Structures are given as structure tokens and as C-alpha cells.
Amino acid sequence: MKFLKKTAAAWIIAALFLCVMMPVRAESDDQVVVMIDPGHGGYDGGTVAADSETLEKDLTLMYAKKIGAQIEKLDSSIEVLYTRNSDKVSWARDDEDADLKRRVIIAKKRHAGYFLSIHMNSSEDTSMEGYAAFVRPKDKASKKIYKIIAKNLKKAGYEADNGLTTTDQYPLYVVSKQKIPAMLFEVGYISNSTELKQLKKKKVVKAYAKAIAAAYVQYIHQNN
């Protein structure tokens, strides 16, 4: 009997707590927003891949959407937004400066907590392979997230980690100009025909996207 009373009291307290907390949560904007930025788009195709037809802008969009979908699948309370979610861009054409500025403004306007720009790498050396990222030197959050991504990608069989570069060594507008954790992630080398084939496989897109998404979700759960 004593146990039952205690249990009932606990339930009442829990119910009261929920009644008090629920409207507060719904009204406040403490929902975490992850802004995903598919590199290039519209007038700007980005790099042309080793097969002379695949464009970077199409692969960045495919990966960005898959990463976003995986984040939502892992935690539906996280809001995923995109700087573009089709080949249409909302900014001025043929003006790369305005283009990059716009991506940073969109993140700020939508109160993004995290910014992730997705790109594909390219090199004259067609044997170059692997992933890499750019972060601000003092952005501890993105550095930690990158470590988790690398661990997850290794588990997914992708071991070519080219590491982090900080924007004091290599400034990149969409990362340098952010105040929130911001990362530009180069998924792989599309100038390498073997890697290009791999990066286009549906299974691979899903596995890599999941590795990246899970890293953000893990970090957000531990820190927000």
C-alpha cells in the first residue's frame, strides 16, 4: 500500500510537471535548428567531376538532403533547414560574393544553432581521395563534431580522413563569418573517378549521410 501511494504521488507530480512544462516548451524557441547548406547551386555548378558530366552542385544537394533527413529521423525535435533545397537559388545570379553572404544571412535570420556547408573536393592530382573539413580556430563544437564524424565514417568503411583546416589558415566566407558552430565539409574527391563512383552509390550516400547526421545529433544531445 505504501508503495502504491508513493507511485500515485509520483504520477501526480509528473503530470503536474508536464502541465506546467509543456506550454512553456511549445512557446519558447529553444528548438535546435541545424542549417544545412548545399554548396553551389543554380548558376554555379561547382566543380565538374571526373566523368565530365556530374556537377558538384547536384551531389552537394543530394548529400545535404540525406543528412537532413537522417537528423530528423534520429531526433524529430531538431529542426533542419536548408539554404536551398532544390537547384533554384534565392540569391542574386552570377555574383559569388552576394551568394555566399546570403547563405550566412539565411542562417542568422532563421536562428540556426549549427551551420553545415556540404561540398565535394577536386584536385589536379586525380589520385587524391578522402574527406576533410574547415572550421574556425576557436569553434570547439565543430571540432568535436568532426571527430565524431570521422569515427562514424571509419565504422562505415570510409577511412581517408584528410583532417581539419582552420579558417585562419584558409579563410572561407560561409565559415569565417559565422558566430555559431559552422563547418564546411568536403565529402570526397569527385576528380578521382573511383571515389566519384563510390560517392554516387545510393548505399554510400545513405551511410555517409547517417555518419554525419549521427555526429550532430550526438553532440546536440550532449550539449544543448
Ligand SMILES: [Zn+2]
Ligand atoms: Zn564547392
